[in-house]
Amino acid sequence: MAVKRVVSPEIFGYRLVSRAKSPVISIILLALLIFFMFADSLISSMSLPSAAFTEKEDSEVLQTPKVIRKIKSDVPSVPLNVSKQKKIIQVDSDNQNSLVISSSGVREERRIGRFRRKLPEFEIFRSDDLTKRFHGRVLKFFNQECDIQFFMTWISSAGSFGRREIVAVESVFKAHPHGCLMILSRTMNSKQGYRILKPLLDRGFKVLATTPDLPFLLKNTPGKAWFDEMKSGKKDPGEIPLAQNLSNLIRLAVLYKYGGVYLDTDFIVLKSFKGLKNTIGAQSIDVVSKNWTRLNNAVLVFDMNHPLLFKFMEEFALTFDGNKWGHNGPYMVSRVVRRVEGRPGYNFTILPPMAFYPVDWIKIGSLFKMPKDRAGSRWVEAKLHQLNGQTYGVHLWNKQSSKLMVEEGSVMGRLMSEHCLLCKHIYSS
Known part of the structure; x- marks a missing residue:
């Protein structure tokens, strides 16, 4: 076997120097030898810390995979089948749902607690001499040769019954000089x-x-049990102001008990309601089929004891949700009518949006603006002609328009001026 000889640089340099004949060449070769030896030593010393840093860095990078591998090695490497995966997902979903339900339950309990503490402040629940006189006053009031009997509700303070509401009341009598209007309200009484x-x-x-005497109004109706629960502080009123939902129920009960016309206080009457009977209005329709898509309860015209009113109260009590705006009002009447429409025993008429809701709540602001140019003036005249010809009244969507000023020359300014009686401060309402 041949043996490979390794010659060190020192020996190799010595041989070169010893073989050199010229002193100059010897000096050059010696200098080169010293330089190579110094450079080799320097490179060696620099490479040590660099190698140490690289080793540490590699160790840190590799440490996590090692841990991951350790965790994985503790779990059997058997793939989950679909049913097991579904079970795991279901457990997670159940846990999440239970957290949501638990959280909503806590909020509900807190609301009920706050509501129970504030119950004494809700005068609408109070029974006294005023409520005892209610039924007698109703009978006496409507025994005055009334052409038509109207109802409104007002659960806010008397001081907040402002110009907008006064114009609404005036418009009722402008169109019905011999009509009678009863406002169900403790504060206005x-x-x-x-x-x-x-x-x-x-x-x-x-x-x-x-x-109003609410226990009397709701007696023998589905709303009685709901009211008793609410009055005792056992039911969650929700986040929506209770006054709004009470108004939704009171209007149904008073029409069921006495019959007539219910109007919201943000409704401007344009012409007589005498020809209407058992009527509810559509808020919107499908542009293609022309079928209604949503009804509204801001205007209701019904005979006493009408079965549809009973169904409305039943739905109100069974599905009450105080956290969803409109759920116990417009959406509620829409749900019921969708179920009973066309069934025998329910005789009523659904009028198109032009009857009571000619302008959608999103666009109601356009009626309050004065025209800016000739085209705007023509639009105002055309809109007034349309409304005065086809519309019983205009719902003002007060939630959307209450802070809007009635500008002079606007559609709303013209309507209020033409259908008011006292006609005071129209443009400051």
């Missing part, structure tokens, strides 16, 4: 409320604010 209505009373119009 007061000296302040009387002062607000006195200008109309002085002119001979029949308007009365009276405190």
